[in-house]
Amino acid sequence: MFYKVFIDPRSTINYSSYYIQGLYDVLGKKNVQFSSRYFTELKEIDMLMAFALIGEETTKKVIIDYRDQSDLIEEALSWSDIYAKINVDAQTMQHPDSYKLINIPPSFAIKIWNPVELFFHLCNNFVKAKIFKHFKDKNIHIRPKQWIRNYLSLLKRQELQQYTIKNQSLEDNYVFFVSTLWPDQDNTNTNRYHYMSICSQKPEINIEGGFFVGKKIWGAGTIPDAIPQKLRYNKYLSNKTYVLNTKKSLFVFNTPAVHNCHGWKLGEYLCMGKAIISTPLVNKTPVPLVHGEHIYFVENKQDIEKAVTLLLENNDLRQHLENNAKSYYDKYVSPAKVIERIIQCSVK
Numbered sequence: 001m002f003y004k005v006f007i008d009p010r011s012t013i014n015y016s017s018y019y020i021q022g023l024y025d026v027l028g029k030k031n032v033q034f035s036s037r038y039f040t041e042l043k044e045i046d047m048l049m050a051f052a053l054i055g056e057e058t059t060k061k062v063i064i065d066y067r068d069q070s071d072l073i074e075e076a077l078s079w080s081d082i083y084a085k086i087n088v089d090a091q092t093m094q095h096p097d098s099y100k101l102i103n104i105p106p107s108f109a110i111k112i113w114n115p116v117e118l119f120f121h122l123c124n125n126f127v128k129a130k131i132f133k134h135f136k137d138k139n140i141h142i143r144p145k146q147w148i149r150n151y152l153s154l155l156k157r158q159e160l161q162q163y164t165i166k167n168q169s170l171e172d173n174y175v176f177f178v179s180t181l182w183p184d185q186d187n188t189n190t191n192r193y194h195y196m197s198i199c200s201q202k203p204e205i206n207i208e209g210g211f212f213v214g215k216k217i218w219g220a221g222t223i224p225d226a227i228p229q230k231l232r233y234n235k236y237l238s239n240k241t242y243v244l245n246t247k248k249s250l251f252v253f254n255t256p257a258v259h260n261c262h263g264w265k266l267g268e269y270l271c272m273g274k275a276i277i278s279t280p281l282v283n284k285t286p287v288p289l290v291h292g293e294h295i296y297f298v299e300n301k302q303d304i305e306k307a308v309t310l311l312l313e314n315n316d317l318r319q320h321l322e323n324n325a326k327s328y329y330d331k332y333v334s335p336a337k338v339i340e341r342i343i344q345c346s347v348k
Contacts, residue, residue, distance in 0.1 A: 001055060001056075002053040002055045002343060003031060003055065003056070004027070004033070004054040005023050005031060005032045005033070005051050005052065006051060006054065007032065007034050007051040008038075008045060008050035008051065009035070009036060010039070010045045010125075010129040010131075011049040012046075012047050012049065012141045013150050013151050013154065014150045014151075014157075015047065015049070015107075015109060016064070017109050017110050017111070017112045017154060018108060018110055018267075018335050018338075019049055019064055019107070019335060019339065020112055021110060021160060022335030022337075022338050022339035023051070023339055025335060025336040026339045026343065034125050034128060035128065036128050036129065036130075038059070038061065042075070042076065044073050044076055044139070045142065046138070046140060046141050046142065047065075047066065048063055048064065048066075050062070050064075050076070060082060061080050061081050061082075062080060062082045062342060062346070063076045063077070063080040063083045064084045064085075065084065065085040066086050067086075068258045068259040068261035069087065069259050069261075070260075072097075072101070078097075081100065081346065082100060082102060082342055082345055083097075083100045083101050084101075084342055085102070085104065086103075086104055086106055086261070086262055086283075087259070087261045087283045088101070088284045089282065089284065102342065102345055103285070103286045104341070105285055105332055105338065106262035106263070106264070106266045106270075107267050107333075107335075107338070109154065109157050109264070110158065110159060110160045110163075111157045111159045112154070112159075115155060118154060118155060121151070122148065122152075126144075126147070129147075131143075131144050156238065156239050157239050158239055158240055160271075162243055163247075163268060163271045163272055164272070166247070173205050173206050173250060174208070174248055174250060175206070176209050176245040176249040177192075177207075177210075178210065178212065178233050179196075180211070180212050181211055181212070182258055187255070187279075188255055188256065191253075191255040191304075192211075193211075193231070194304050195304050196209065198301070198305045199308060202308070202309075205250075205308075208245065209245075210227075210230070210231040210232045210233035211227055211233060212234075250311065250312065251277060251308075252274045252275070252276055253276075253277050253304075254269060254277070254278035254279070254295075255278065255279040256279065256281060256283070260282035262281065262283055266278075269325065270325050270326070270328055270333050271329050273322050273323070273326030274325060275311055275318040275319075275321040275322050275325070276294075276295045276321065276325060277295075277296050277298055277304065277307045277311070278296070278297055278298070286332060286341075287331075287332050293321075293324050294321070294324045295321065295325065296310075296311070296321060
């Protein structure tokens with residue numbers, strides 16, 4: 001049995017926060033530390049988390065790959081004993097070293113420390129990881145400015161319990177959805193546009209949200225001027241408000257995002273126990289999400305409209321999807337369950 005964990009201080013902290021929480025839950029916070037000791041041979045660390053599981057007679061080296069891309073980082077794969085990855089496709093599974101590979105479910109950034117703890121780890125890990133030497137490093141996320149920004153971003157996130165506690169009842173026919181316009185992601189942008197447009201055209205739905213349209217536009221493949229004013233969202237949106245409004249929403253919408261990845265939204269929706277309308281997933285999940293049980297899959301604009309109408313009118317189906325989405329999260333997706341699975345695979 002493993003009794004202590006050392007985390008590479010260079011790990012991308014906002015993406016790693018979910019798994020650090022899992023390590024705290026499974027092994028205890030006092031047994032989770034940051035150290036550079038086990039990671040001197042690991043150079044490629046951009047958008048990865050690395051940690052060493054320490055037992056009485058064995059040490060296992062683990063990589064968690066939460067990147068949008070479905071390929072594997074060869075150096076990190078070679079270094080590791082276990083390579084846990086969110087976005088896995090059929091080609092990924094054909095890699096010669098796929099015996100090290102674990103497909104894990106989508107996650108999202110969460111607050112794991114109070115401000116004092118965060119600034120302690122920021123400063124301590126800045127020194128341990130020698131971040132001051134990485135101004136021009138090819139690994140963008142360990143350049144000092146971005147590295148510090150990633151830490152500070154956790155101050156704006158919510159603790160996991162804010163997602164899981166059902167302290168907000170559904171409001172009558174209220175639908176909330178906000179999205180960024182992503183460059184060269186026409187399918188993602190179009191599917192989200194169809195969903196918001198359909199909801200906005202139904203007089204019985206009270207919809208709030210839209211595309212973030214401001215001075216900085218990500219949507220290289222989309223013309224912002226073509227987006228109607230009612231589908232634009234110009235307000236400041238805190239993460240706290242985003243979570244509260246999403247929990248109040250009658251149902252939610254998911255679609256694969258950049259590089260066809262599982263975005264943060266999918267993990268958040270499962271955690272909240274929402275009725276999810278989703279276009280088909282491109283990448284695998286450890287256990288399939290079943291249409292009509294955990295999620296409601298749609299193929300096109302017509303399907304989206306049918307799903308919106310159905311979930312608007314059929315309370316039983318909506319509640320069925322909500323309950324099963326939450327059960328799926330509790331069984332497979334929670335931080336503790338992901339870490340438990342990694343540890344189980346490490347002792348085989």
